[in-house]
Amino acid sequence: MLARRYGLWALIVVLVGVAVLPLPDFWITQLNYIGLYSLVCLGLVLLTGVAGLTSFGQAAFVGIGAYSTAWLTLNTGLSPWLTLFIGLGLTAACALILALLTLRMSGHYLPLATMAWGLSLYYLMGNLDALGKYDGLLGIQGLTLLGWEVGQGRGFFALTWAIVVLAALAIVQLLDSRAGRAMRSLRSGTLMAEAMGVSTLRYKIIIFLIAALLASLSGWLFAHFQRTVNPSPFGLKMGIEYLFMTVVGGVGHVWGALTGALLTKLLEDQLQVLLPQWLGTSGSYEIIVFGIVLVLMLKFLPDGLWSFVDRRVPRANRKEDWAGAPDLPARAKPEQGELVLDVQAIRKEFGGLVAVKDISFQIRAGQIVGLIGPNGAGKSTTFNLISGVLSLTSGNVVFRGEKIGGLRSREIAARGMSRTFQHVKMIPDMSVLENVALGTHLRGAKGVVSAMTRLNRSEEKQLFREAQRQLERIGMGAFLHEQAGNLAMGPQRLMEIARALCSDPALLLLDEPAAGLRHQEKLALGGVLRQLRAEGMSILLVEHDMDLVMGICDHLVVMEFGTYLTEGTPAFIQQSPAVRAAYLGTEH
Numbered sequence: 136m137l138a139r140r141y142g143l144w145a146l147i148v149v150l151v152g153v154a155v156l157p158l159p160d161f162w163i164t165q166l167n168y169i170g171l172y173s174l175v176c177l178g179l180v181l182l183t184g185v186a187g188l189t190s191f192g193q194a195a196f197v198g199i200g201a202y203s204t205a206w207l208t209l210n211t212g213l214s215p216w217l218t219l220f221i222g223l224g225l226t227a228a229c230a231l232i233l234a235l236l237t238l239r240m241s242g243h244y245l246p247l248a249t250m251a252w253g254l255s256l257y258y259l260m261g262n263l264d265a266l267g268k269y270d271g272l273l274g275i276q277g278l279t280l281l282g283w284e285v286g287q288g289r290g291f292f293a294l295t296w297a298i299v300v301l302a303a304l305a306i307v308q309l310l311d312s313r314a315g316r317a318m319r320s321l322r323s324g325t326l327m328a329e330a331m332g333v334s335t336l337r338y339k340i341i342i343f344l345i346a347a348l349l350a351s352l353s354g355w356l357f358a359h360f361q362r363t364v365n366p367s368p369f370g371l372k373m374g375i376e377y378l379f380m381t382v383v384g385g386v387g388h389v390w391g392a393l394t395g396a397l398l399t400k401l402l403e404d405q406l407q408v409l410l411p412q413w414l415g416t417s418g419s420y421e422i423i424v425f426g427i428v429l430v431l432m433l434k435f436l437p438d439g440l441w442s443f444v445d446r447r448v449p450r451a452n453r454k455e456d457w458a459g460a461p462d463l464p465a466r467a468k469p470e471q472g473e474l475v476l477d478v479q480a481i482r483k484e485f486g487g488l489v490a491v492k493d494i495s496f497q498i499r500a501g502q503i504v505g506l507i508g509p510n511g512a513g514k515s516t517t518f519n520l521i522s523g524v525l526s527l528t529s530g531n532v533v534f535r536g537e538k539i540g541g542l543r544s545r546e547i548a549a550r551g552m553s554r555t556f557q558h559v560k561m562i563p564d565m566s567v568l569e570n571v572a573l574g575t576h577l578r579g580a581k582g583v584v585s586a587m588t589r590l591n592r593s594e595e596k597q598l599f600r601e602a603q604r605q606l607e608r609i610g611m612g613a614f615l616h617e618q619a620g621n622l623a624m625g626p627q628r629l630m631e632i633a634r635a636l637c638s639d640p641a642l643l644l645l646d647e648p649a650a651g652l653r654h655q656e657k658l659a660l661g662g663v664l665r666q667l668r669a670e671g672m673s674i675l676l677v678e679h680d681m682d683l684v685m686g687i688c689d690h691l692v693v694m695e696f697g698t699y700l701t702e703g704t705p706a707f708i709q710q711s712p713a714v715r716a717a718y719l720g721t722e723h
């Protein structure tokens with residue numbers, strides 16, 4: 136725990152030591168390059184490690200930062216400190232356009248798109264006369280800061296590493312915030328995040344911009360350090376190398392970016408000298424070694440070298456400093472018995488298959504309604520139509536008097552409907568408390584800049600207080616600091632319910648909450664649901680466990696082959712010959 140708390144200070148002490156000790160200039164130069172690479176890799180940690188978006192095109196953003204300051208300082212005489220911001224602006228504009236064009240792509244299309252823009256920008260730099268074609272631009276001025284030379288050697292070292300440490304710190308703080316939790320939820324797909332009210336595209340764009348800006352900043356420093364720019368350090372090969380460094384260091388860890396940049400650069404230098412000596416011939420043999428190292432790393436240490444350290448350093452529980460935080464604002468709740476949900480002849484067709492055929496039913500405030508039927512009856516599809524995960528073919532859903540058919544799931548969540556999933560969706564490497572705090576997303580407002588600068592602390596306390604309150608409400612107060620991935624199935628499902636409750640819903644949709652639970656856990660779940668109803672919550676339950684359904688539901692709606700079969704009290708449904716026949720698969 137001490138290691139985590141004082142790790143950053145240890146790094147700063149080492150950096151100051153390097154700056155003042157009489158190390159050979161060669162090593163300072165190497166560390167300067169490592170700092171420049173680290174900035175790009177930090178962006179890749181966010182982009183690839185956190186959001187799961189693979190980019191081979193980061194070197195192109197380095198190029199935009201480098202070329203814009205090179206051209207502007209050489210041709211207009213502007214100060215590099217001004218051209219920095221012009222370069223960042225240009226990068227942001229390019230990144231925004233690329234993000235809007237490519238971030239909706241999934242699978243292998245996004246990495247291919249990043250390669251395409253990496254290649255395009257490389258050839259653009261190499262073919263424009265104004266940018267000196269492949270010879271590039273020469274004679275770029277060094278940096279000075281308040282009269283100090285910081286363009287070379289130790290001055291540049293201090294400047295670059297101060298920026299790297301500040302950027303790393305800002306990202307660490309960002310990831311531990313409302314915005315950061317939303318970003319961390321992106322890796323497991325968009326379904327859960329959207330259901331918690333997160334605009335996943337918006338956060339992907341923000342991450343893409345941050346990564347591009349860090350790369351551009353690195354390019355600005357690079358141009359004034361090298362005093363010359365040409366296209367080769369900004370090509371696809373370098374784009375791949377940045378990703379290589381980050382994966383080797385640990386793409387899921389902020390400090391993995393620095394580790395990867397450091398070790399890759401050091402190894403590259405040593406191999407460039409040693410391999411030709413050993414082999415008795417010159418050539419880029421280090422690339423071959425890197426290729427082999429990467430394959431072995433992906434096989435045996437896929438989370439990177441930093442994960443090796445991370446696993447061995449104990450993690451302290453989050454300090455519980457939110458006891459006195461004020462309550463989050465709560466929405467007005469419907470009166471007992473008021474109509475909350477009115478499902479009006481909803482229909483879903485998948486090609487020729489009618490999965491849900493004109494289903495109608497209602498839920499009133501303070502009711503637990505069960506949606507039951509044999510496998511494949513269309514329950515989950517109905518559930519997804521109501522919560523906005525699937526679009527309606529026809530029909531409508533009215534929630535608290537407002538038509539919500541056609542709205543996105545996050546828009547429906549904002550209106551007070553919250554859900555859990557048939558297969559638990561969580562962020563396994565976050566604590567239970569942090570996972571549940573994701574449910575408060577719509578009730579907070581602080582964004583990326585407040586998180587990076589820690590101006591979000593009072594809101595964070597409110598969000599964590601609410602998350603703790605909801606966990607205690609369902610009897611999970613003892614699990615706050617447990618890593619979510621370590622929980623058994625029962626507590627995982629309860630955690631999802633607590634997360635859904637954090638959004639202050641008027642209607643809770645539970646998709647097979649008892650699936651995979653042991654008998655005692657089912658009894659505990661039944662108790663929690665009864666307690667929620669007693670507190671005025673309305674619940675729609677899709678469930679196969681008939682003991683649970685019959686024991687807690689006020690009203691049941693039965694489906695079969697996508698159609699409405701019947702509805703009524705549990706006692707009525709138990710007696711219904713049509714329902715029995717449906718479950719037994721006989722004619723009725």
Ligand SMILES: Nc1ncnc2c1ncn2[C@@H]1O[C@H](COP(=O)(O)OP(=O)(O)OP(=O)(O)O)[C@@H](O)[C@H]1O
Nearest residue numbers: 485488489490508509510511512513514515516517
């Ligand atoms: N995305 C999809 N594309 C095509 N068909 C689908 C899709 N989703 C569901 N279906 C089909 O719609 C029908 C209803 O499926 P659904 O999952 O809603 O049933 P269910 O009652 O929830 O079943 P279970 O109890 O097994 O979860 C099934 O025939 C299923 O194969």
